[in-house]
Amino acid sequence: MSGQAVVSEASILEGLRLVLRTVGGGSGDFTLRKPINLNNGKIISGANSTEISAITARLNEAKTKTESSFQWEDRAEFSLIPLDSIGTFERFFEERTFTGQGDNPVNFKIGRPSREFAAYLLCTVAQDPTFLKSRRNRMMAQRIAMKFDGHDVPNLLTDRRPVEPESLFDIIAEGLRATTLHVTATKPRSDFEVLANSFLFHAAYNMDAAARIGLDPTFRPQAIQRVRRTQAHHLDAPRQTYDTDLVHHYLMGVAAEIPLLEYLAYYHIAEHFFEKVFNEDLIHQVRTGVTDPSFSARRNKDIQSIIRIVTRVQRQVKDEGGVNEQRALQLVLDRFVSVPRLVADLDAYDASLVGYYETNDVPFAGASKVSIRGNDEEATRGAIAKRIYKVRNALVHAKEGELPKYAPFAHDEELAREIPLMRLTAEQIVIAQGKVL
Known part of the structure; x- marks a missing residue:
């Protein structure tokens, strides 16, 4: 209903x-x-x-x-x-x-x-x-x-x-x-x-x-059921250890009664790696440039091309007060998230969700549709990153006159449908950090 x-x-x-x-x-x-x-x-x-x-x-x-x-x-x-x-x-x-x-x-x-x-x-x-x-x-x-x-x-x-x-x-x-x-x-x-x-x-x-x-x-019927992947009598001991900070964010999300807090708890798991992956990406860009066979330390224009890479990134960091979060989020997804597994997890959780994301935007966040079953995984992760990031921005920014804008409680049903995408993404990130016992 x-x-x-x-x-x-x-x-x-x-x-x-x-x-x-x-x-x-x-x-x-x-x-x-x-x-x-x-x-x-x-x-x-x-x-x-x-x-x-x-x-x-x-x-x-x-x-x-x-x-x-x-x-x-x-x-x-x-x-x-x-x-x-x-x-x-x-x-x-x-x-x-x-x-x-x-x-x-x-x-x-x-x-x-x-x-x-x-x-x-x-x-x-x-x-x-x-x-x-x-x-x-x-x-x-x-x-x-x-x-x-x-x-x-x-x-x-x-x-x-x-x-x-x-x-x-x-x-x-x-x-x-x-x-x-x-x-x-x-x-x-x-x-x-x-x-x-x-x-x-x-x-x-x-x-x-x-x-x-x-x-x-x-x-009122729950739009999204809770995730229970196994019966209590089938639960066995863990086979990996996980980062404590990530576990705490994840537990906060699972326990949260308010959708806004649940979404942000899972988002913080991805955010945990933003600075690390962003800086490593900059190092990768510089290393790729200076090791390219066409690069010569004797040519000023080649040196200037490397300077431009660093300057552009530094300008972005200055303008945004930190790393470029949307770019960092995509880098985190590129490194830790498998799209086929994400699709399988979403289908197992609620078979209607992938289709929902493909046909529905998020009005309160201005976030666009995303085709998660697309053939280009990198492009798919980029689209997912944009949707997640715009939803996150709508939750944490509420300046008067800015549209679109999240309204507490009024948009909770729409937000509830975004939580599985964020949660299942966060779960892959946590698991990727696991260490075998």
């Missing part, structure tokens, strides 16, 4: 069936296997077609819709991705309302999804055929189903405040473990995303707790 899921009554019903691992009723109704008896004496037996239809209508009435948000005239709801691994953001702000000032205050609340947003998440589940293939998602569905079977609704989640549900969708909202930001205004507005991001900055500035707008990875 790419972009926002289509909201429909049928998708909501299918999502309920998937996460509750049950069979719903007919005629647009959804019936639980066992009714839920609440502490307040109420009973929830499912969701009827009238409620599902009303929720569908409210979602489709939104003026602005994205993969992670719905915006109406005077309110909006944004899916959040906390940017820490220990739940700091949720602990600080869970179910708290922050009221703005002035004659037309804007209110902010962070907590569990609304019934509408919970229904939307069910639609994303229904339209993702890979959802239940993920072990994490299967466990989530099993956990929710077990809670329903055990009628343990008030304690559905121990790390969130108890919920007093009025609807099946209230319970689903709790069980999906998603977090949303609700923004409400006293009059119609069109700048809810600006308001949401302003609140997130305010929260990060004051509380050092960060989150961003985005759809939780649980509810």
Whole structure:
């Protein structure tokens, strides 16, 4: 699935069936296997077609819709991705309302999804055929189903405040473990995303707790799967030792949760050799010149030709504040990277990637298509170096007015498709430095 899921009554019903691992009723109704008896004496037996239809209508009435948000005239709801691994953001702000000032205050609340947003998440589940293939998602569905079977609704989640549900969708909202930001205004507005991001900055500035707008990875299929080349029980001992600095960069890339950091970690592996290969290339050019049979130390023009080589390189270094990185990157690839192996690795990783690189540029970086299956390996490595280098520049340079430019989070999906090319290239570089045990 790419972009926002289509909201429909049928998708909501299918999502309920998937996460509750049950069979719903007919005629647009959804019936639980066992009714839920609440502490307040109420009973929830499912969701009827009238409620599902009303929720569908409210979602489709939104003026602005994205993969992670719905915006109406005077309110909006944004899916959040906390940017820490220990739940700091949720602990600080869970179910708290922050009221703005002035004659037309804007209110902010962070907590569990609304019934509408919970229904939307069910639609994303229904339209993702890979959802239940993920072990994490299967466990989530099993956990929710077990809670329903055990009628343990008030304690559905121990790390969130108890919920007093009025609807099946209230319970689903709790069980999906998603977090949303609700923004409400006293009059119609069109700048809810600006308001949401302003609140997130305010929260990060004051509380050092960060989150961003985005759809939780649980509810969106991964564009690129993780690399697992073998099963755990088949893993054997290493047969080579590797450079420690390179290993540390590689481990940082594998562990990184943010695509930008992952890409740059792998890039640093190639960058490690830039100065060495660049200087060796200059020595090679000078040596080739002075050992050529046509060269004579007695002719001034021959001496001047060697001086021009050195001067040109020195000028480049001065102008760029260091070695010519794109040239150095190509030299690293020329020395350490086999294109046939790179193609084989990409195909084994994701059979669509080579074709993707051949038919798609990188808009946020101004990087061109590259035909990795080309017959001329040197030309192919040169094209790969240009693409990698332009992507890297887009990540580290963000001057106002410069186009193209990488936008954090907004371009993460595009960047994720560039990571395998950089990672598999970096792996060959690390392996090329290995020493047999």
